[in-house]
Structure formats: structure tokens, C-alpha cells
Amino acid sequence: MDKTLLKGLRALEVLATSEQALGVTELAQRMGIVKSNAHRILQTLVAAGFATPVQDTGRYQLTLKLWSLGSAVAVSTDMRQLAAPILGRLRDATGETAFLALLDGSQVTYVEIHPSARAIRVHTAVGDRMPAHCTSAGKILLAHDASAHDEPDAIALRSEFKKILSQGYAVNRGDYRKEVSGIAAPVFDTQGKVIAAAGISGPTERFRTAVVKEWVPAVVRAGADISRMMGVKS
Template identity: 40%
Template sequence: MDSTLMKGLRVLETLARSHEPRGVSELARQLDLTRSNVHRTLQTLTAAGYARQGSTPGTYECTLKLFELSSAVMDRVDVTRVAAPHMRRLAEVTEETVHLSTLSGAEVVYLDKIESPQPVRAYSSIGGRAPAHCVASGKALLAELSESNVDALFGDEVPASTGRGVRDRTELAAELASIRERGYAVNHGEWRESVGGVAAVIVNAAGAVEASIGVSGPLERVEPNSGGSYRDAVVEAARAISLDLGCTAYPPRRESRT
């Protein structure tokens, strides 16, 4: 492993997630690196066009080069383009926040989102992450993995974020089996106690899972609808996107998960 490259990526990721320019000493303390190491890294990132000096002397911030690269990658992810009109329709029907998500290890990453117009709503960001087993969008995706792949992501103990989530592999396996049976996943305040969600998977022409689509919002609004209008709207959106991607039958055929 190239340790210099890894340090550079850590600095770049920290800058990208910062809401304001960061100083060398501040970054060094946060990342447990020496000031000289951080300074050299920032100079290299600046020369490469990924960083620039901030408005306050001695601080640095990201340029738009990362955005340009991520946009080029996203342009190749057809599911985001195909899903866009269906996401808008789902947002209009439910008036809740809509997410398009994918798995990254044991976490779910938000590829795209539409914010709820409600004054009280679920907050998230594109590129943000959440523990997959604690949110509906992640659980829907986990349910499509083989048992061996799920075992590789989780040990015997499954960390719960609130008192509502599954706590071990036995409970998780039962939950994923239930999701496969009914065709959608529900989050009952398992990541944030006051936030719930409903999600279903999107599949492509080959029958492979591309992403998941779901709604999230305050538990008191989402939970009464998780077995009714929200569920139906989410599953219909997932079906419509899947058909647009070339899927010939939805829900996807359930293969053995061993």
C-alpha cells in the first residue's frame, strides 16, 4: 500500500467534507499527521488542481475538480438518469424525501435525492452514507446479497444505532428474508429514532440489482403509511425504473441466497 497516497487521499476527503476552508495545523491534529506532511500534501493537491488557498491566509479548500470528476462518473451511471423522473413523481405523491442509493461495503451511499417540501423532514446529502442494516434503502439492497456476502460484511454481532434495530446475524437474516418475501424494506427508526423509511430495489435488464429507491421522513408520518400508500408508491417507482432499464419482470426473481 502506498502510504503517501493514502495520506493524500485522507487530506483530500477531509477537505471535501469540510464546510469551510481548513488550516494546516487543524488538519494535522484531526488526521494525526505532522504539519510538514499535511503542508506538502496540500501543496501537491494545489499543484494538481484539487485544492486552493482559502480566503483566510493559511487555509485551504477543495476546487471544483472533484465535482467535475464525480459528474463524469455519474454520467456513466445510467440508473441516476433513468430514475430522475420517477423520483420526482414519488416525491410529489409522498411529499417525503426520496433517495436513490447503492451499497458500499456495509454502508449505503446516496446517489441522488429529492428534498421533502415539509418543514419537518429527514436530512441527508448526496454522497452521504448510512449503515446499510439500519435504513430501508440499505436493507433492501442487503436482502439481495447471498448469505456468504452478508456474513462477510457483518460478524455475529450487528451494531445497532438505536434500540429499535436488529442486534445479531440471526435477527438480520430473519429481517432480510422477510424483505425478500414482501418485496420492500422498512426502517422503524433504526438509525435515527425519529426517522423512518420505506425502500425497494431497482434491477436492470440482466436482472442484477442496480440501486434502491425509497422515501424517508419523520416516523410519525412514514410508519402509518409503510404498509399502505408509501409502500405502494415506492414499489411502483422501483418497478417503473427497472422496466425503463430493460427489466422484463418485476419484482426480481428470488434465487437461493446461500
């Protein structure tokens, strides 16, 4: 168990539940640690953006970063619940596994999965992580994230990103695992920001060009429907 991390988390709890900003001595007393440790923890929290010094007081208070992280978790949970029936319909319409995925650095995390009923299917579980640059979900998310276009794995995909943005969806044809392909479309929030990817994945042998063309409208519609459920106006 990482005791340093535990102390940092405990400091966050103490600051979050305090009715006023705290100084080094007060934090040390409440946590039962020496002042030098309390000072080091506070400086780390400030450097990480979780706390800020209150001018000319020697005290510290939390920033909104912790609230922002908690809000992101709440949004993700709400989005999963709202997306579930839409993904179920997408799965039924295509016969392939339907998913909702989020961008997490250079990877995508699958937060909702509706498995195909077919005997031969893609086995993806909630919580699975995969490289963003070689999955359909990752490509659509990276394409909409200009800050990611200079990442080493994404530089070679810039021309593909332009195509993805133009057509409104991304296709993966065995880029990560040759036997697995997928299609993904963006999910927007009310500010016009892409916050997730909705799509389908399945055996590459079933993702023939004609079939992909047939499935694309259903995938794009699923992304749009989830966006509307998140409050985006048509």
C-alpha cells in the first residue's frame, strides 16, 4: 500500500470537508502528521492543480479540479445509462457487438458493451482498454481532438483524420487485430465537444465494404441519438 498516496488522498478529504482554508499547521494537526509532511503534501496538491494558496494568508483551499473529475464520472455514468437502449438497438440492427467508448490519453476505454448474439463475435468487456490510433472508436475521438494530432501514434493518421471529420464516422479494418474490425461515430455534448464514441465491432470477415456501407447510417444515427439524450438539440 502506498502510504504517500494515502496521505495525499486524506489531505484532499480534510480540505474538502473543512469550512475554511487551512494552513500547514492546521492540516498537520488534523491529519496527525508533522508539519514538514503537511507542507510537502500541500505543495504537491498545488503543483497538480488540486489546491491553491489563499493570497497573503498562508492557507490553502481546494480548486474545482476535484469537482470537475467527479462531474466527469457522473456524466460518464449517466451517459452509459442513456446510451444502453440505443446501443441495444444498434446491436440488434447489425447483429454485431455495440459499444460506447471514451478517450483516455492514448487509449480508449470501453464503458458500455452490448455483445453480439452470434456464436463468432468480438469479446470485449466493460473496462477494456485499447490503443486509440488503431481502433474505430479511438480514431473518431482523436480526429475530433486537435491537441492529439501531434502525438507520435497520430501523426501518420492526419490525412485519415481529415477524411473522418468530413464523413462523420471512422472505420477500422483489422488495424489493431487483423481479425477484428469496427465502425464508430461521435457522441457530442451540449457545447459541441465530442465526449465519446458509439459503434460496433466484429469479425473482419463480416465487415465487407458493401456491408460497412449498409451499417454506417445506423452507427451514425446511434451516435446522434445518444448526443440528443445528452441534451444536444437536433
